[in-house]
Each structure stands twice: as C-alpha cells, then as structure tokens.
Amino acid sequence: MWKQLLAGIQIGNHQSIARAISLVENEVEGYDHFLQSLPIGKTPITGITGPPGAGKSTLTDALIGHWTAQGKKVAILCIDPSSPFNMGALLGDRIRMSDWYNHPGVYIRSLATRGSLGGLHPYIIEITAILQTAGFDEIIVETVGVGQSEIEIAGLADTTVVVVVPEAGDEVQTMKAGLMEIADVFVVNKSDRPDADSFVKNLRLMLAPAFNSDKKIEVIKTVASQKEGIGELANAITEHQQHISINNRKIWLLTERVYQLIARNRMKPYDKKAIYQALQAKASKEQFNLFTFVNEYANTGNA
Incomplete structure (x- = not known):
C-alpha cells in the first residue's frame, strides 16, 4: 500500500x-x-501569518493566481482553528480559494490545529515533507494567525511572510521582538487605506536598527483583493529563497523540528480520551489538585 x-x-x-x-x-x-x-524534497515552504482580518487568505489566493499563471504547481495548507471538543476544523475549506479546487496544478488542504498549543497542525512537518515529494514548485502554509502560531511557523517555513494592515500601528508597536524577528518579508495589505504610506515608513524605521545587517527584511505594499503588489511580493519571496543557506538560524529551525518530533513520539502513550475519563472521576472532587493529578498520571498511567 x-x-x-x-x-x-x-x-x-x-x-x-x-x-x-x-x-x-x-x-x-x-x-x-x-x-x-x-526522497529528500527541496520545494521551499512559504509561511503566511499575521493577525485575523489582515487578509491572509485573499493574499494566498492572489499568490496562487500569480504562480499558476507562470505554470507553477502550488500546494496550500490552511491551518484552521479547531474545536477543543472534537478537534475538527471550524472554518473548513476556504471559500475564497474555491476557484482553485479543481485546478490540476493546485492542491489545497485545510488542517485543524487539533488543540496544538503552538497553533499549527501536530503533523505539519510530516505533511509538508509529503508535499515536497510530490513535485510542487511552491508550498504555502497559511496559519490561523493567533497565539503562538506566528512563532512556530518560523520553525517550519523557509520564508515567513507576516501580513499586517495600516490600522495595525499600535499592534505593531507592541509586537514582541520574537514576532518581528521571524519575519523575512512584511506585507502591508489593504494599503489603499488612509495612512498606509506613513505606516510603511514607520515599519521600515522599526526594522532598520533591530537586526544585523546580514538580514534584510522587505516591506511590500499590497491590495490583495485587487491583485496589486502580488508580483512584487512573489519576487521578494523568490529572492529570499534563493539565498537560503545552512546558517545558524537554519540549524536552529531544524533543531526545533527535531525537538517537536521527539516530544510528540514521547507523548504517544498518553491518550486524550483516557485522560478525559480519568479527569471525570477526579475533577469534581473538592481536593482535586491538577499538579498532583499530572504527576500521578505521568508516572502510573492513571490517577
């Protein structure tokens, strides 16, 4: 088989x-x-992340159109938030990308986070490896853009695109250094809105002193709904991926992947349904202590 x-x-x-x-x-x-x-696959992975409402799905749709027009084959993984009760995807397949589902050069799959604390699918590393074997020219992973997923995507993607909108000025000002650090390309989407130019200027000023001179972070203006700036974005992604080398950052990213795979293998003996059943009998008691429960369950398989 x-x-x-x-x-x-x-x-x-x-x-x-x-x-x-x-x-x-x-x-x-x-x-x-x-x-x-x-077999070892060399297809580059582009991660697209950013806050909800920034237009990530519309931007992804526009990138698909740009690359397929060049004759490229594109795979897209859409990471959707999932219900903590049944682990299914809440958003399902993205309606905005419906034009591509029957396109022979495009493969789209929605994946639920399944409660993964990092915000990505627990088997995202394996799934991207399968897609790299399939001969695609481009692989896009679009995240839910909440919680820790922005940071985790950097451990998977060769190029991380962070999407923001002009109104996100205060949000960008308070961004953690970690989020600013993972971006290889910043996209200011919906840049036809007022104050977009001022926002882009301020963002470039923020980025300039923050990093070593060997890492140049592009800031691209787009209006994804009108397909504006998409060619420039695609060129920036290609340019970045042409200069990927096995440097210290890449080794750290690979280290993160290895760590995640080992950690998940170590967790295999623990079944969530069994934990749920064990908690049913314990959680309602007045003397219930979460940390005692965890210690006993980890050591004996029951509590």
Whole structure:
C-alpha cells in the first residue's frame, strides 16, 4: 500500500497525496517507515501569518493566481482553528480559494490545529515533507494567525511572510521582538487605506536598527483583493529563497523540528480520551489538585 502511495505522490496524484496525509494523521501502521522512505524534497515552504482580518487568505489566493499563471504547481495548507471538543476544523475549506479546487496544478488542504498549543497542525512537518515529494514548485502554509502560531511557523517555513494592515500601528508597536524577528518579508495589505504610506515608513524605521545587517527584511505594499503588489511580493519571496543557506538560524529551525518530533513520539502513550475519563472521576472532587493529578498520571498511567 505504502509503495503504491509513494509512486502516486511522486507523479503528483492528488488522491494519493490526500490518502497519505490522512494515513499519517491517523498513525496507520507503517506510516513511520513510509516517512523515512520519502526522497529528500527541496520545494521551499512559504509561511503566511499575521493577525485575523489582515487578509491572509485573499493574499494566498492572489499568490496562487500569480504562480499558476507562470505554470507553477502550488500546494496550500490552511491551518484552521479547531474545536477543543472534537478537534475538527471550524472554518473548513476556504471559500475564497474555491476557484482553485479543481485546478490540476493546485492542491489545497485545510488542517485543524487539533488543540496544538503552538497553533499549527501536530503533523505539519510530516505533511509538508509529503508535499515536497510530490513535485510542487511552491508550498504555502497559511496559519490561523493567533497565539503562538506566528512563532512556530518560523520553525517550519523557509520564508515567513507576516501580513499586517495600516490600522495595525499600535499592534505593531507592541509586537514582541520574537514576532518581528521571524519575519523575512512584511506585507502591508489593504494599503489603499488612509495612512498606509506613513505606516510603511514607520515599519521600515522599526526594522532598520533591530537586526544585523546580514538580514534584510522587505516591506511590500499590497491590495490583495485587487491583485496589486502580488508580483512584487512573489519576487521578494523568490529572492529570499534563493539565498537560503545552512546558517545558524537554519540549524536552529531544524533543531526545533527535531525537538517537536521527539516530544510528540514521547507523548504517544498518553491518550486524550483516557485522560478525559480519568479527569471525570477526579475533577469534581473538592481536593482535586491538577499538579498532583499530572504527576500521578505521568508516572502510573492513571490517577
């Protein structure tokens, strides 16, 4: 089964790709050996993140149009927030991208975060590896843009695009250094709005002294709904990806991926449903102590 799937993936068969992703998500027997057998893929990964309402999906849609017009094959992973009760995606497939679902050169998959504290899908590393094997020219990962996902995307993407809008002035001023640091390209979307030029100028001033001279961060103005600035953004992404090397930052990003994979493997013995059942019997008691429960459960498998 796995050999047939790999053969289908390598020729870009969308059904094989979808099947493999589902089997890996569900940890079907043999999935780990399948992952180890994947050829090394070199397709660059572009992460698109930013606050809700910044227009990330519209921007992604415009990038798909730009790249497919150049004859490129594009894969998109949309990370949706998920219900903490059933772990399903709340947003489902993005309506804005509906034009591309039947396009032979485009593969789109919505993934629920499934309660992942980092904000990305728990199998995002494996899924992107599958897509890299499938011969796509571009891979986009669009995050929910809340919580820690902005930081986590930097551990996955070769190029991280942070999308903001002109009204986000106060928000940008209070951005953590970590968020500013992960950006390889800043996009000021909806830049036809008032004060956009002033916002872009201030953003460039903020970025100038913050980093070493060896990292230039582009600031691109776009109006994604009108497809304005998309070519310039695509060029900035390509330019950045042409200069990716195995430097200290890349090693740290790979270190983060290895750490996440090891941590998840160590967590395999712990089933959320079993924890839920154990909590049902304990949480309502007056003497319930969360930390005692965790210690006992981790050491004995029950509490």
